[in-house]
Amino acid sequence: MSAQRKPFRREGEDTRRRELVEATLACIATLGMERTTVREIAIKAGVTAGLIRHYFVSKEELVLAAYAHYVATMAKQSRETVAGISPEPLTRLATFVKTNLSAPVVDQTNLSLWASFIETVRTNPAMAAIHLEGYRGYRTDAEMLIKAAFKTAKRISAPNELRRLGIALNAVIDGLWLEGSMSPGEFVEGELAQIGLRSASALLGLDLQKADLK
Amino acid sequence: MSAQRKPFRREGEDTRRRELVEATLACIATLGMERTTVREIAIKAGVTAGLIRHYFVSKEELVLAAYAHYVATMAKQSRETVAGISPEPLTRLATFVKTNLSAPVVDQTNLSLWASFIETVRTNPAMAAIHLEGYRGYRTDAEMLIKAAFKTAKRISAPNELRRLGIALNAVIDGLWLEGSMSPGEFVEGELAQIGLRSASALLGLDLQKADLK
DNA sequence: AACATTATTATTCATTTGTATAACAAGGGT
DNA sequence: ACCCTTGTTATACAAATGAATAATAATGTT
Numbered sequence: 001m002s003a004q005r006k007p008f009r010r011e012g013e014d015t016r017r018r019e020l021v022e023a024t025l026a027c028i029a030t031l032g033m034e035r036t037t038v039r040e041i042a043i044k045a046g047v048t049a050g051l052i053r054h055y056f057v058s059k060e061e062l063v064l065a066a067y068a069h070y071v072a073t074m075a076k077q078s079r080e081t082v083a084g085i086s087p088e089p090l091t092r093l094a095t096f097v098k099t100n101l102s103a104p105v106v107d108q109t110n111l112s113l114w115a116s117f118i119e120t121v122r123t124n125p126a127m128a129a130i131h132l133e134g135y136r137g138y139r140t141d142a143e144m145l146i147k148a149a150f151k152t153a154k155r156i157s158a159p160n161e162l163r164r165l166g167i168a169l170n171a172v173i174d175g176l177w178l179e180g181s182m183s184p185g186e187f188v189e190g191e192l193a194q195i196g197l198r199s200a201s202a203l204l205g206l207d208l209q210k211a212d213l214k
Numbered sequence: 215m216s217a218q219r220k221p222f223r224r225e226g227e228d229t230r231r232r233e234l235v236e237a238t239l240a241c242i243a244t245l246g247m248e249r250t251t252v253r254e255i256a257i258k259a260g261v262t263a264g265l266i267r268h269y270f271v272s273k274e275e276l277v278l279a280a281y282a283h284y285v286a287t288m289a290k291q292s293r294e295t296v297a298g299i300s301p302e303p304l305t306r307l308a309t310f311v312k313t314n315l316s317a318p319v320v321d322q323t324n325l326s327l328w329a330s331f332i333e334t335v336r337t338n339p340a341m342a343a344i345h346l347e348g349y350r351g352y353r354t355d356a357e358m359l360i361k362a363a364f365k366t367a368k369r370i371s372a373p374n375e376l377r378r379l380g381i382a383l384n385a386v387i388d389g390l391w392l393e394g395s396m397s398p399g400e401f402v403e404g405e406l407a408q409i410g411l412r413s414a415s416a417l418l419g420l421d422l423q424k425a426d427l428k
Numbered sequence: 429a430a431c432a433t434t435a436t437t438a439t440t441c442a443t444t445t446g447t448a449t450a451a452c453a454a455g456g457g458t
Numbered sequence: 459a460c461c462c463t464t465g466t467t468a469t470a471c472a473a474a475t476g477a478a479t480a481a482t483a484a485t486g487t488t
Binding site: 005007008009010037038039049050052053058059 | 474475476477478479481482483484485
């Protein structure tokens with residue numbers, strides 16, 4: 001009547017680490033940071049709890065790796081979407097705005113994940129470093145897009161001005177993303193993206209709505 | 215050699231409840247939700263852990279009360295600031311923007327507190343209700359201010375338009391608040407508020423910077 | 429096919445946490 | 459001055475948690 005020992009397969013180190021990291025993100029997103037325990041992560045990953053310590057010296061280190069993975073994935077997706085379309089600057093800018101204001105970026109679970117990390121970011125210097133790098137990259141992307149669009153429109157763009165507009169554009173997107181992710185029922189399909197395009201147009205003095213139709 | 219029993223004072227119910235609620239907020243802000251335990255809260259409040267259960271049937275209920283207190287306090291402060299100044303609509307709008315983009319609203323600890331609640335808001339219906347009420351009130355405030363400013367400028371404002379602008383204005387403020395609170399070192403004193411005024415001006419087609427100087 | 433390595437499972441341990449209960453004393457009523 | 463209510467402290471407890479250690483079996487090597 002002895003319970004059988006669980007059968008298993010040996011995986012390569014990188015595979016297992018990625019599996020564990022992804023299971024961690026899934027757990028945090030679903031259960032929240034508080035209820036994300038090593039046992040829960042292990043269940044999600046389909047392994048036993050002990051294995052976690054074989055790859056990560058502590059739960060804290062695993063969470064750190066998960067955050068790094070999350071930031072990197074987000075940045076990569078955003079860049080690939082913009083890079084994969086028409087090189088026309090205005091269209092790119094419009095796509096940048098729209099992508100970040102539609103599913104799957106706008107998503108309650110995604111927001112939860114992001115929020116769960118915030119408090120850790122504040123208290124953990126290693127997490128803070130990862131965050132700052134990601135944020136700066138994101139803002140630089142926005143500035144580059146604006147710069148290119150201005151150039152096409154033959155508009156002068158001083159570095160100061162560019163910085164200010166990058167911050168502002170980023171803020172509208174973040175704010176709308178926040179509202180949309182937090183209160184999904186408050187907006188109809190596509191409304192958020194439309195408001196984003198209009199707002200960005202007003203902020204930058206460009207017509208992104210026309211560009212979006214191309 | 216027996217340890218002395220801790221001396222204490224009896225407090226009225228509402229006083230104690232408020233003390234416990236405030237201690238809870240302080241704990242969450244400082245330590246994060248995960249490390250906010252009933253014992254830690256009790257220490258912060260200067261009482262022993264057992265007392266908490268005398269006023270709140272569970273830790274969850276205490277956290278809920280703390281969130282309600284937090285939302286109410288924020289809303290009250292915002293309204294009082296705007297109400298306490300010149301009745302000139304443009305100036306009010308400018309103040310609304312500036313207040314929400316300066317200390318003490320823009321603050322890393324404040325952000326932490328807010329973020330800590332997010333995941334709870336998602337999973338707990340009671341928390342979600344409190345949140346939605348607060349958010350709608352905030353947006354309504356913004357819409358009213360915009361409407362008044364438009365009226366002064368003799369501009370027509372359709373309900374749809376008003377809703378859209380309210381959401382957008384709210385988003386810029388939220389986004390800038392987020393960026394400023396998360397990466398305090400990235401902005402110089404007053405920069406955030408300036409960007410906020412400029413952005414709001416562009417969004418609404420009003421000159422809030424001039425209005426701010428009055 | 430036997431072996432060695434080590435990834436993985438299984439078990440154990442010390443702490444922590446939320447909650448429950450018991451003991452005590454502060455302050456009001458008479 | 460005494461008692462009585464109950465706010466408050468102190469102790470206890472079962473469950474959960476991160477981590478440590480022991481046991482086992484999957485896979486590559488020869």
